[in-house]
Amino acid sequence: xxxNKILIIEDDKLxxxxxxFSLKNDxxxxxxxxxxxxxxxxxxxxxxxxxxxxxxxxxxxxxLCTYIRESINTAIIFLTAKDTEEDTIKGxxxxxxxxxxxxxxxxxxxxxxxxxxxxxxxxxxxYVWRDISFDFNKLILTKNNQEIPLTATEIKLIQLFIKxxxxxxxxxxxxxxxxxxxxxxxxxxxxxxxxxxxxxxxxDDPTKPTIIKTVFGIGYIWGDER
Numbered sequence: 001x002x003x004n005k006i007l008i009i010e011d012d013k014l015x016x017x018x019x020x021f022s023l024k025n026d027x028x029x030x031x032x033x034x035x036x037x038x039x040x041x042x043x044x045x046x047x048x049x050x051x052x053x054x055x056x057x058x059x060x061x062x063x064l065c066t067y068i069r070e071s072i073n074t075a076i077i078f079l080t081a082k083d084t085e086e087d088t089i090k091g092x093x094x095x096x097x098x099x100x101x102x103x104x105x106x107x108x109x110x111x112x113x114x115x116x117x118x119x120x121x122x123x124x125x126x127y128v129w130r131d132i133s134f135d136f137n138k139l140i141l142t143k144n145n146q147e148i149p150l151t152a153t154e155i156k157l158i159q160l161f162i163k164x165x166x167x168x169x170x171x172x173x174x175x176x177x178x179x180x181x182x183x184x185x186x187x188x189x190x191x192x193x194x195x196x197x198x199x200x201x202x203x204d205d206p207t208k209p210t211i212i213k214t215v216f217g218i219g220y221i222w223g224d225e226r
Contacts, residue, residue, distance in 0.1 A: 004117055005029040007047040009039045009064070010079065011057050019051065022106055023113075036064050043071050049117055052096075054080040054087070062094050069095040073128040075120045077112060079104070127162050129224040132202060132211065134158055143202055153178060154198050161212065161222040170219040195220065 006028050010016040013034065020030045031047070033039035036059035039050075050068065054061035065076055078091045083101040091099045097116045100109055125136040131144045139155050141148045150158065156178045160169065171188055179190075199206040211223045 004048040005031070005045060006113070007031055007033065007039065007042055007045070007050045009033045009036075009050060009056070009061070010053040011035060011055070012053075019106070019109070023110070026110065035059070039064060040067065040071075043068065046072060047074055048120065049075040049077065049113060051077050051079050051113075054078060054082050054091070062090060065091075065094045065096060069128075070130060075116045077109075077116055079109070134162060141202070148201050150198075150201070153194055154201075157194060157198055161220070162224075165222040165224045168215045168218055168221045172219075174219060 006023060008016050008019055008023075008030065010019070010032075011034050016032055016034060020032055024030050031042055031045060033042055035057050039052075052061045052065060052068075056064065061078060061080065065078075068074065068076065075097045076095060077098040077100060078096045079100050079102065080087070080091075081102045082088075088099050097119070098112050100112060127134045127136070133142045134140070136159065139150075141150055141155075141158055157174070160174065160177055171191060175188070175191055195212060196206070199209050199212055202211055203209045209223075213221050213223055215221055
């Protein structure tokens, strides 16, 4: 059985239901949307893959793909009757991982889903959320496609927060994990200074942080609470 979650965004109800039924039988966790607004409301479920139609009743799949890419990090397969070379190229340019044209073979679609999910697993050392990305291999952070210079301590903080997104980290946990290797005594003021410097580098408004949030009386949480 698969633990992968798949969101199907397709306004053709029979097609949507048919794909959903078949993928559920393969063990995928499936949820469905029939227009753009429904799809947006389901993104907080953090699907591992999205099957996205281009011709939706309330928006273009291309526009929705751009919105999704700014909201969450997930794989996207376009499923559409638009089969021109221009549309296919546009699909990849806006962030699609694959492009399947109708009519299609369901077994072939399933193999494409497996292939895209496998690629995504191999790329899990690269984190993307909103305008922030972090390469765990190269230890490079970018914001709005611009590399942000970080100190060694700031890199450790970034790694710790991203790997524990969705969890509140106490101040003591952060102190123990980030400064443990150095073996020096570090007080909480040092943590405050480093958090403040890091916020200045990555927050749009450091006085109102949305990325590194304070949980008063406890510690901090990374804003991408997946």
